[in-house]
Amino acid sequence: MTLQLDLQKSARALRLSLEKAGVAPGVKAELIFDIDVSGSFEHEHEEGTTSKLIARLVPYGMELDPDGQMDVFTFSDGRHTVTHVGTVTPDDCEDYIVRKVVRRVIGWNGGTDYSYVLERNLQHFGRLPTSQGTGGFLSRFLGRPKTPELRAQKRSIVIFVTDGENSTHDHVRTTRILEESEQRGDQVYFLFVGACEHDVDFGFLRTIAARFKNTGVVIIRDLDAFVELSDEQLNAQLLGQELLDWLKA
Numbered sequence: 001m002t003l004q005l006d007l008q009k010s011a012r013a014l015r016l017s018l019e020k021a022g023v024a025p026g027v028k029a030e031l032i033f034d035i036d037v038s039g040s041f042e043h044e045h046e047e048g049t050t051s052k053l054i055a056r057l058v059p060y061g062m063e064l065d066p067d068g069q070m071d072v073f074t075f076s077d078g079r080h081t082v083t084h085v086g087t088v089t090p091d092d093c094e095d096y097i098v099r100k101v102v103r104r105v106i107g108w109n110g111g112t113d114y115s116y117v118l119e120r121n122l123q124h125f126g127r128l129p130t131s132q133g134t135g136g137f138l139s140r141f142l143g144r145p146k147t148p149e150l151r152a153q154k155r156s157i158v159i160f161v162t163d164g165e166n167s168t169h170d171h172v173r174t175t176r177i178l179e180e181s182e183q184r185g186d187q188v189y190f191l192f193v194g195a196c197e198h199d200v201d202f203g204f205l206r207t208i209a210a211r212f213k214n215t216g217v218v219i220i221r222d223l224d225a226f227v228e229l230s231d232e233q234l235n236a237q238l239l240g241q242e243l244l245d246w247l248k249a
Helices: 002-020 038-048 049-064 095-098 115-124 137-142 168-184 205-210 231-238 241-248
Strands: 030-036 071-073 083-088 156-162 188-195 215-220
Touching: 002 049, 002 231, 030 049, 030 115, 038 049, 038 095, 049 071, 049 083, 049 095, 049 156, 071 115, 083 095, 115 156, 115 168, 115 188, 168 205, 168 215, 188 205, 205 215, 215 231
Parallel strands: 030 071, 030 156, 156 188, 188 215
Antiparallel strands: 071 083
16 A cells, blocks of 8 residues: 555656746556566566566656556567556556566566667557567668558657666667667657666767657666655656757647
């Protein structure tokens, strides 16, 4: 019961932050939460830190998502590791990662490729066909499908959490997927969260955030401290001006 009350309070605080920034009360956006399950992130998953993180983000689903929830995807290296775990709701968010992800998902303790889960996200939102191999050579050769024929367009946000750099061999593919999404006008904002206390520069995340207007980056050096922030402090870190402007557009 205490958690439920806290989530309601956090949702109200988020709405207040959005309204103060000029975001209209009726603005909605489908939400996806992507979580890296590579080997280097194992400790934070097993000890429950990332479960606390996803619980802190549940109010974003409550306030912004039309269904009041977030879809959760996990990934490591390669297309086959992308897993749609399901949705996270206020009633089912406690210890979510520990209960539903740790040692349960394909790709657990693997490497780190960003592009495949991003492609799957865009398929989930209806921006790409669900058949494999789309979004690159085939779309250019056959003619890229018109997105309105795929699914009615809705504003969407991907919150993408990783503790490590993207594999070098995946840089080009990731950049291409983001570039093609921007060119299509997908109405998707990608908020990349780099969470690592070690010496990881997240240079690739900084590069794509600077290149694309619908791509932001937040670097967290102490995830344990981050999940204990007040609602106002947490919102201030996640709601960058670019994201706020995108929500108001």
